[in-house]
Amino acid sequence: MVILDVLIIGGGPHALTLASLLCTSIGLTLEEQLAKSSISERDVCPPLSLRVVDSYGEWTGLWESQFTALNIPHLRSHTLVHTDPLNKKSLQEFVLKYDRSAELHSLPDQVYILDKNAFFNDMRLGKKERKRLSVASTLRKSLFFSLPGTKLSVDFFKDQVERYNLGKVLIKGTVEKIVPEAKVKYFQVQLQEGIILKAHQVVMATGPTRAQMANIPSWVKSIGESYPEERLQHTVHLMHHLAKSKQKLRETLCEAGQRVMVVGGGLTSAHVISIALQQGANHVTWVMRKHLQLKQFDVGDVESLVGRYSHVEHGIKMDGQAYLRQFYNERSLHRRLAMIRQARKGGAVTPEAYVHLKQFILNGRVDVKTYCEVSEASWCYRSQAWSLSLSTGDHWTGDRIWLATGCKLDVKQDSLLSAVMKEFPVQVIDGWPCISESLQWAEGCPLYLMGQYTALQIGPHAVNLAGGHAASLRIAKDIVRRQQQDGGEACELSGEKSKADEHIQQMQGLFWL
Numbered sequence: 001m002v003i004l005d006v007l008i009i010g011g012g013p014h015a016l017t018l019a020s021l022l023c024t025s026i027g028l029t030l031e032e033q034l035a036k037s038s039i040s041e042r043d044v045c046p047p048l049s050l051r052v053v054d055s056y057g058e059w060t061g062l063w064e065s066q067f068t069a070l071n072i073p074h075l076r077s078h079t080l081v082h083t084d085p086l087n088k089k090s091l092q093e094f095v096l097k098y099d100r101s102a103e104l105h106s107l108p109d110q111v112y113i114l115d116k117n118a119f120f121n122d123m124r125l126g127k128k129e130r131k132r133l134s135v136a137s138t139l140r141k142s143l144f145f146s147l148p149g150t151k152l153s154v155d156f157f158k159d160q161v162e163r164y165n166l167g168k169v170l171i172k173g174t175v176e177k178i179v180p181e182a183k184v185k186y187f188q189v190q191l192q193e194g195i196i197l198k199a200h201q202v203v204m205a206t207g208p209t210r211a212q213m214a215n216i217p218s219w220v221k222s223i224g225e226s227y228p229e230e231r232l233q234h235t236v237h238l239m240h241h242l243a244k245s246k247q248k249l250r251e252t253l254c255e256a257g258q259r260v261m262v263v264g265g266g267l268t269s270a271h272v273i274s275i276a277l278q279q280g281a282n283h284v285t286w287v288m289r290k291h292l293q294l295k296q297f298d299v300g301d302v303e304s305l306v307g308r309y310s311h312v313e314h315g316i317k318m319d320g321q322a323y324l325r326q327f328y329n330e331r332s333l334h335r336r337l338a339m340i341r342q343a344r345k346g347g348a349v350t351p352e353a354y355v356h357l358k359q360f361i362l363n364g365r366v367d368v369k370t371y372c373e374v375s376e377a378s379w380c381y382r383s384q385a386w387s388l389s390l391s392t393g394d395h396w397t398g399d400r401i402w403l404a405t406g407c408k409l410d411v412k413q414d415s416l417l418s419a420v421m422k423e424f425p426v427q428v429i430d431g432w433p434c435i436s437e438s439l440q441w442a443e444g445c446p447l448y449l450m451g452q453y454t455a456l457q458i459g460p461h462a463v464n465l466a467g468g469h470a471a472s473l474r475i476a477k478d479i480v481r482r483q484q485q486d487g488g489e490a491c492e493l494s495g496e497k498s499k500a501d502e503h504i505q506q507m508q509g510l511f512w513l
Contacts, residue, residue: 003186004049006479007199009175009416011054012063014450014468015205016157017083020164021476022050024086048483050169053189053197057172060157067150069238070271074105074147076350081465082153084160085472091148094156104146178202179419184445201479204416205450215408217263219374227379231386234403235268254400256280261388261396263287263374264404266347270357272402277360284366285396288347291370295348321504324459328500333427333434333456343460347406369394377401409452420447432456437499438478439471446482448475470506 006022008015056062066072084090095101148156161167173191181188181198189197214236223232253275254260260281262269265288273284323343330336360366369392376389388396410431411417424442427434432455433441439454441447450471455462458470 002049002198004051004197004199005483006048006050006201006203007187007189007197008050008052008203008205009178009189010205010450011052011056011059011061011170012205013060013083013157013465014471015052015054015203016059016160016166017085017465017468018203018205018450018472018475019050019052019166019169020083020160021085021472022048022479023164023166023169048479051197051199052166052170053173053175053191054170055172055174057170059161059166059170060154064150064154067154070235070268071275072150072271074149075153076147076267077465079104079146079148081469082148083157083465083468085469090160091156094159095148095152100152103149103152105149106146175206175416177419178204178416178447180423180445180447187447201446201448201482203448203450203475204453206416213407213409213414214403215405216403217374217405219377220403223377223379225379225381227386231379231399232401232403234405235272236407253402254279254281257282258400259283259285259398261285261287261386261398261401262404263401264347264406265290265292265349266404266406267349267353268406269347269402269404270349270353272404273360273366274353274356276402277365283398284360285398286366286368287372287374287390288368288370289373290346292354292368293345293348294351294354295345324504325500327459328503333429333432336456337429337432340455340460411453420445429456437474439474440478448478450475470503473506 008019054061056065079091079095080088082091087093095104173193173195175189176192177190179188179190186198186200187202189199189202191197214234216234220232253272256279258281260273260276260283262273262276262284269286269288273286276284323339327336327339330339357366361368369390371392372394373391374388375391378387379385380387384399386396386398386401388398388401390396408431411428411433412421412431420441424445426442433449433453434456435441435449435454436443437457439448439450439457441449450468452463454467454471457474458467461467462471
């Protein structure tokens with residue numbers, strides 16, 4: 001059996017970015033292209049044998065289904081953040097080439113927040129007057145800072161697959177286990193379909209959004225009665241079902257006249273509520289553990305307009321580059337984890353999504369319950385309804401419950417990694433694996449991770465497109481290094497930067513430059 005050089009598990013945006021690097025015809029002269037370093041001809045690698053295995057058999061299939069399911073009009077990140085690792089302006093050029101600027105969404109000119117429990121980041125906490133987000137018109141209308149529409153993004157992905165000739169490397173299959181063999185000279189990757197693939201290096205780019213990793217609250221597990229499956233569902237399961245069935249969510253989310261509860265304070269919860277209202281839900285109760293937080297980006301300060309991290313250290317507000325420099329220079333992974341949580345601040349809703357729901361909140365059709373959790377739930381077959389007790393002392397009865405509670409990250413519970421974890425145990429902090437700077441699982445084990453699992457090395461943006469870009473550069477560079485070592489060549493990059501500087505430079509597109 002042929003042993004591949006590299007096998008990537010998962011066909012999402014992060015995998016697309018990495019595969020584009022590994023398949024590029026320039027032979028992976030990454031530093032020359034992206035860091036503008038001087039590289040000699042001997043640093044060029046021969047082509048790699050590469051395959052990508054994905055459960056849905058097409059690039060970004062699950063990603064596309066998620067956006068279709070929730071009827072999301074545009075991405076949350078601006079046009080400088082995308083999946084093409086070799087051209088910063090690639091998405092903008094695509095828009096101009098095909099005259100699709102009408103599909104770019106500008107930020108709202110002004111948004112007034114009336115709800116006392118809603119505010120922009122922690123800097124607005126405690127202020128009860130009107131809260132206003134104002135965007136300079138020059139930035140708002142800028143091609144550089146527009147938000148690409150969903151269909152535009154999907155077509156851009158497909159165009160990238162063609163440009164980098166990636167259609168031939170993707171195969172359909174669902175991975176069951178990754179087993180290191182022969183002192184990790186290669187990995188044996190077992191698929192549900194009975195196929196076994198072998199590869200010298202494996203990249204796991206599935207992320208914690210797999211259905212079995214849905215974050216299910218403890219009160220759900222304590223429900224004693226059997227209940228119809230469709231009456232209590234997690235949005236992650238819904239996305240996977242949609243991707244496989246190609247059905248439309250609009251037919252399945254709820255029925256007209258029903259009372260719906262949505263649990264969670266992130267953007268997904270807002271989209272679910274919006275669709276429920278469109279489908280004729282009589283009333284929606286929106287339950288979240290904390291306040292209703294509004295942010296243009298899931299990481300970063302809204303008012304900076306550039307996706308930079310709002311980080312206050314000893315009373316001094318630091319910009320994004322200063323924040324990242326501190327993060328990458330921090331040796332304590334426990335401290336890094338604290339910085340990650342401070343930067344993300346939990347789930348958040350975009351101002352646009354809030355504006356859409358505000359009229360329903362004001363007329364009472366949507367009841368927002370902040371600092372609230374479900375204490376107990378029971379299902380009554382006679383009335384065919386839910387009966388819930390809330391931590392605020394309130395009681396709720398209704399027809400359907402949607403859990404928009406995200407995924408629980410715990411590498412120890414990931415079945416794909418069980419054999420690797422047994423052979424190469426690593427330290428795990430609150431579910432996050434302590435991997436190397438190159439995102440390799442452990443010394444002597446060339447398994448690489450992408451997505452949220454890499455947060456302790458990449459930073460709080462690890463799960464985002466910008467994080468996928470940074471992760472791809474680190475992994476590709478390490479694979480090139482390994483290939484050159486195997487070929488008896490030394491890799492000598494001139495003009496070496498400090499690790500922190502190099503990692504910051506990998507964040508192409510994250511900052512408004």
